[in-house]
Amino acid sequence: MELITVTPEEFAGRVVELIRAAAAAGPLNLGLSTGRTPVPVYEALARSGVSFAAGSYLFAPDEYVAAEPEHPGTNRSFFARHWPSPPLPPVVVPRCDAPDPDAEMRGLCAEIARRGGIDLLLLGIGENGHICFNEPGTPADAPCRAATLAEPTRAQARALWAEPPHRGMTLGVPNIMATRHAVLLATGEGKRAILTAALHGPVTAAVPASYLQRHPHLTVITDLAGLGER
Ligand code: GLP
Numbered sequence: 001m002e003l004i005t006v007t008p009e010e011f012a013g014r015v016v017e018l019i020r021a022a023a024a025a026g027p028l029n030l031g032l033s034t035g036r037t038p039v040p041v042y043e044a045l046a047r048s049g050v051s052f053a054a055g056s057y058l059f060a061p062d063e064y065v066a067a068e069p070e071h072p073g074t075n076r077s078f079f080a081r082h083w084p085s086p087p088l089p090p091v092v093v094p095r096c097d098a099p100d101p102d103a104e105m106r107g108l109c110a111e112i113a114r115r116g117g118i119d120l121l122l123l124g125i126g127e128n129g130h131i132c133f134n135e136p137g138t139p140a141d142a143p144c145r146a147a148t149l150a151e152p153t154r155a156q157a158r159a160l161w162a163e164p165p166h167r168g169m170t171l172g173v174p175n176i177m178a179t180r181h182a183v184l185l186a187t188g189e190g191k192r193a194i195l196t197a198a199l200h201g202p203v204t205a206a207v208p209a210s211y212l213q214r215h216p217h218l219t220v221i222t223d224l225a226g227l228g229e230r
Pocket of ligand 1: 036126132
């Protein structure tokens with residue numbers, strides 16, 4: 001694991017530089033998380049001049065299961081607000097209103113596999129330790145699927161949903177572990193306890209982000225000082 005500690009002011013630029021370097025190497029299969037954490041990154045990307053080679057595939061690793069795609073709480077709406085497209089290529093988001101959400105997510109994962117797998121995956125961490133929508137209790141072999149959202153995740157979603165969805169679609173844990181480079185982003189003191197548990201505690205289904213300790217190429221970028229030594 002590589003731990004990069006930055007100031008809050010440096011955070012977005014540091015992540016943009018990482019994306020720039022990856023995009024310069026050729027067509028990129030890039031997974032882009034949602035949530036508050038990456039918003040400044042996507043805003044900085046808009047001003048950065050980073051471009052993606054033809055054949056790049058940008059996708060969201062999760063989405064709510066919901067009837068209204070245009071609801072402001074969906075990840076589709078998130079990217080409509082925060083992702084600079086154009087000029088950047090659009091982000092493929094699983095359809096929240098797909099008739100069979102399991103099949104919808106499996107389809108996205110099959111497309112990623114057909115394109116050679118994930119080169120770079122930007123991940124956030126939920127305050128309960130989730131990664132994508134792999135909630136506490138998720139086993140290490142859980143596949144791409146639709147899954148029940150934990151109550152803390154639904155509580156967080158109340159910022160945008162009066163009645164948050166009960167389910168979400170998500171990359172599976174093995175798909176996350178198979179990415180060539182996983183980048184975990186965490187900012188703000190509210191993430192200190194869970195990030196410490198994820199990076200330094202036991203590898204456990206109770207904290208799905210702890211599976212990342214076993215990732216062969218993990219970079220953590222955080223503005224939380226003091227997480228390295230333990
Ligand atoms: C949601 C997303 C996750 C994201 C998490 C963290 O639950 N499905 O992919 O990592 O939020 O959100 P935030 O950055 O707002 O703390």
